[in-house]
Amino acid sequence: MRQLGLAAAIREGIVQEMRADDSVILLGEDVGKFGGAFHVTHDLLDEFGAERVWDTPISEAGFTGLGIGAALTGLRAIVEYQYLDFIFCAMDQVVNQAAKIHLMSGGRAKVPLVLRGPQGATGRGAQHSQSIEGYFMHTPGMKVVLPSTPYDAKGLIISAIRDDNPVLFVEHKLLYGAASPGGGKALSDSAIQAIGMDVPEAPYAIPLGEADIKREGEDVTIIATLLMLHRALALAEQMQAEGVSVEVIDPRSLAPLDVETIAASVAKTNRAVVVSEDTARAGVSAELVATINDHCFYDLEAPVQRVAAVDAPIPFGPASERHAIPQVEDIRAAVLRALSD
Amino acid sequence: MSATLEIRRDPVDCAGADRELLLRIFRKMLEAREFEEQLYYLFLTTAMPGTMHQAVGQEAVAVGVVSALKADDTITSTHRGHAHCVAKDVPLNDMMAEMFAKREGSCRGMGGSMHLTDFSKGMLGAFAIVGSGIPIATGAALSARVRGSGQVAVSFFGDGAVNEGVFHEALNMAALWKLPAIYIIENNQYALSMTVAESSALPDLAARACAYDMPSARVDGNDVLAVYEATREAVERARAGGGPTLIEALTYRIRGHARFEAAGYRPEAEVQAWKEADPIERLAAGMIAAGAVTEAQLSQIRAEAEADVEAAIDYAGRCTDVGAEDYLAYITAET
Numbered sequence: 001m002r003q004l005g006l007a008a009a010i011r012e013g014i015v016q017e018m019r020a021d022d023s024v025i026l027l028g029e030d031v032g033k034f035g036g037a038f039h040v041t042h043d044l045l046d047e048f049g050a051e052r053v054w055d056t057p058i059s060e061a062g063f064t065g066l067g068i069g070a071a072l073t074g075l076r077a078i079v080e081y082q083y084l085d086f087i088f089c090a091m092d093q094v095v096n097q098a099a100k101i102h103l104m105s106g107g108r109a110k111v112p113l114v115l116r117g118p119q120g121a122t123g124r125g126a127q128h129s130q131s132i133e134g135y136f137m138h139t140p141g142m143k144v145v146l147p148s149t150p151y152d153a154k155g156l157i158i159s160a161i162r163d164d165n166p167v168l169f170v171e172h173k174l175l176y177g178a179a180s181p182g183g184g185k186a187l188s189d190s191a192i193q194a195i196g197m198d199v200p201e202a203p204y205a206i207p208l209g210e211a212d213i214k215r216e217g218e219d220v221t222i223i224a225t226l227l228m229l230h231r232a233l234a235l236a237e238q239m240q241a242e243g244v245s246v247e248v249i250d251p252r253s254l255a256p257l258d259v260e261t262i263a264a265s266v267a268k269t270n271r272a273v274v275v276s277e278d279t280a281r282a283g284v285s286a287e288l289v290a291t292i293n294d295h296c297f298y299d300l301e302a303p304v305q306r307v308a309a310v311d312a313p314i315p316f317g318p319a320s321e322r323h324a325i326p327q328v329e330d331i332r333a334a335v336l337r338a339l340s341d
Numbered sequence: 342m343s344a345t346l347e348i349r350r351d352p353v354d355c356a357g358a359d360r361e362l363l364l365r366i367f368r369k370m371l372e373a374r375e376f377e378e379q380l381y382y383l384f385l386t387t388a389m390p391g392t393m394h395q396a397v398g399q400e401a402v403a404v405g406v407v408s409a410l411k412a413d414d415t416i417t418s419t420h421r422g423h424a425h426c427v428a429k430d431v432p433l434n435d436m437m438a439e440m441f442a443k444r445e446g447s448c449r450g451m452g453g454s455m456h457l458t459d460f461s462k463g464m465l466g467a468f469a470i471v472g473s474g475i476p477i478a479t480g481a482a483l484s485a486r487v488r489g490s491g492q493v494a495v496s497f498f499g500d501g502a503v504n505e506g507v508f509h510e511a512l513n514m515a516a517l518w519k520l521p522a523i524y525i526i527e528n529n530q531y532a533l534s535m536t537v538a539e540s541s542a543l544p545d546l547a548a549r550a551c552a553y554d555m556p557s558a559r560v561d562g563n564d565v566l567a568v569y570e571a572t573r574e575a576v577e578r579a580r581a582g583g584g585p586t587l588i589e590a591l592t593y594r595i596r597g598h599a600r601f602e603a604a605g606y607r608p609e610a611e612v613q614a615w616k617e618a619d620p621i622e623r624l625a626a627g628m629i630a631a632g633a634v635t636e637a638q639l640s641q642i643r644a645e646a647e648a649d650v651e652a653a654i655d656y657a658g659r660c661t662d663v664g665a666e667d668y669l670a671y672i673t674a675e676t
C-alpha cells in the first residue's frame with residue numbers, strides 16, 4: 001500500500017468527497033491559486049474550478065459567515081483558516097451562529113460546515129502557535145475532531161464533510177508530513193512515528209466520536225491527541241523497556257467524546273494521565289480529568305494526572321516554547337506520579 | 342450629504358400600481374403592525390416569556406422589499422424581525438405560537454421573538470447579534486450562484502450594523518464576486534440610544550457602497566412603493582449577474598428599542614412628526630387618492646388583519662407548551 005503524510009491524506013479525503021458530491025465547496029485564504037499555506041488544497045482549484053474553490057480576501061468572520069449561509073442553502077462548505085489562531089476573528093459566526101442555528105430553529109435548519117486549519121507550537125510566537133480546541137469543545141452544537149495519523153485524518157475528514165453539523169477539524173503543523181512546509185521540522189522529533197503511513201486509496205469514513213486505542217497496555221492509561229499522542233506513544237515505548245505497560249488512547253474527537261472507551265481502559269489500568277497541548281486552566285485536560293472522575297472514580301487507584309501547556313501565551317524562543325509545551329519527560333513524570341500511589 | 346431625508350407625510354403615489362399588489366402590501370403591513378401591537382398587550386397581560394423588539398413604523402421596509410422577491414428567494418432577519426416574517430408569509434399562527442414557546446411554533450419554541458423565522462419560507466434565520474446575518478445572506482447568494490438556482494439573497498439589518506466589521510467584509514466579497522445579494526439598511530435612526538450621526542463618521546450610509554464599487558439607493562423607507570421599486574431594480578440586477586446592491590431605507594422606530602424601553606433620548610416633537618408619517622396611513626391615503634380602493638374596503642381589510650391576529654392568539658392558546666427537555670433533541674443534528 002502507498003504511504004501518505006497527514007496533509008496529503010486530508011487532501012485526498014477532500015478531493016474524493018468533492019468528486020462524489022457537487023455540493024461540497026471550499027473557502028479560505030490562499031486555498032486556490034496558492035494551494036493552501038500548508039498545501040492541503042494543492043491543485044484543487046485546477047480540478048474543481050473557481051465556483052467550488054473560493055480564494056477569499058482576508059476576512060475570517062466574513063468568509064465563515066459565507067460558509068454558514070452556503071451550508072444553510074444546500075451546500076457543504078469547508079472553510080480553511082490559514083492558522084487556527086485566526087478563527088478567533090470569526091468567533092461570533094462560529095459560536096453564536098453556526099453552533100446555535102440548529103437549536104434556535106427547533107431542529108429545522110442544519111449547518112453542514114467544516115472549519116479546518118493547523119495549530120500547534122512551532123516557533124512562530126504567540127499568535128501562530130496556540131492550541132484552540134478547548135474553546136470549541138466548550139461550545140455546545142460544535143463537533144471537534146483531531147486527527148493524529150494520516151489514516152485517521154482521511155477517514156475523519158470524510159466523516160466531517162458528510163456530517164450535518166459544524167465540525168472543527170484541528171490539524172497539527174508538526175504532523176503534516178515532509179511534503180508540507182509545516183511538516184519538515186517534524187522529522188527531527190523522534191516522538192513522531194506517523195509522518196507517512198499506509199492509507200487506503202478508496203474512500204472510507206471513520207465515525208466521529210469513536211476513540212482509538214493506539215497502543216494496548218495494562219498499568220496506566222494515557223489519553224492524548226495530535227502531537228501529544230505521539231509523545232505519549234514514544235514514552236510508552238520507552239517505558240515498555242522499563243517494565244511499565246502503558247495504554248494510549250486517542251479520543252480522535254473531543255466532542256462528541258467516546259467516554260465508554262476511556263472508561264473501559266481506566267477500569268482495566270486503574271490509573272490515568274491526560275495530556276493536551278492547550279493550556280491547562282479550564283482546558284481540554286481539565287475537562288478530561290473531570291470526565292474520568294465522574295465516570296471512573298471507584299476504579300481509580302490514584303488521582304488522575306494531567307499534563308498541559310503552561311497557562312501563558314506561547315513564547316517565541318525555542319527554550320521557552322519547549323518549557324511551555326508538554327514534553328515526553330513531562331508526561332513521564334505524570335505517569336510516575338500516577339503509578340506511585 | 343445630509344444625514345436625514347425630509348420627513349414626508351404625503352400619500353404614497355399609487356398611480357399605475359397593480360391593485361392586487363397594493364392590496365397584498367397593505368394587508369401585510371397591517372398584519373405586521375397588528376401582530377406587534379397585540380404583543381405589547383400580551384406582554385402586559387399574559388405570561389408571554391422573554392422580550393421583543395418592535396418595528397412599528399418600519400413595516401414599509403420589510404413588506405416593500407419582500408414584495409419584490411420570489412417565494413424561494415432567501416432573507417436573513419434580525420432581533421427586530423416580526424415584520425420580516427409576516428412579509429415572507431410565515432403563518433401568523435406559527436409566529437404567535439413561537440412567541441408563547443409552544444411546540445407548534447415556527448421554531449418549535451426554541452427561538453422566540455429574537456430568532457423568529459421559518460426555514461420553509463426562505464428565511465435563513467433571525468440573527469440577534471447585530472450584523473451577523475450579513476455574511477450569512479452573502480453565503481446564501483454565493484450558494485445560489487454555485488447551484489445556478491437564480492435565487493437572490495437579502496439581508497435586513499439596522500443602521501447600527503453598518504459599523505460591525507462583517508458589514509465591510511461581506512459587502513466587499515459580494516461586490517468582488519458579483520453575488521446576487523441585496524443589503525437593506527433599515528435606518529430607523531437609532532441604535533438603541535445612539536443616533537446615526539453619533540455612530541457613523543459618514544451619516545450618509547448608502548454612500549458606503551462606493552467603497553465596494555456597488556450600486557446603491559437611498560429611499561424613503563416609509564413609502565412602501567419606493568422601497569418596492571428600489572428592491573425590484575436590485576433584484577433585476579442581481580438575477581442578471583450584475584451583482585449586489587446596497588439600499589438604505591430611511592424610517593423611524595416609533596416604539597422604544599425593546600419591550601417597554603421608553604426611548605427618552607428622543608425629542609417628543611421628532612417622535613410626533615414621524616407618527617404623522619405613518620407608512621400604513623400614507624399608503625391608505627395613496628390608494629384612496631388613486632381610486633384603487635374605497636374607505637369601506639380599507640376598513641374591511643383592517644378588520645380582517647385584526648381578526649387574523651386575534652385568531653393566532655387563540656390558536657397559540659390551544660397549543661402545547663414546550664417540554665422542559667425538548668431542547669435536548671436539537672443540540673446537534675442527526676446526520
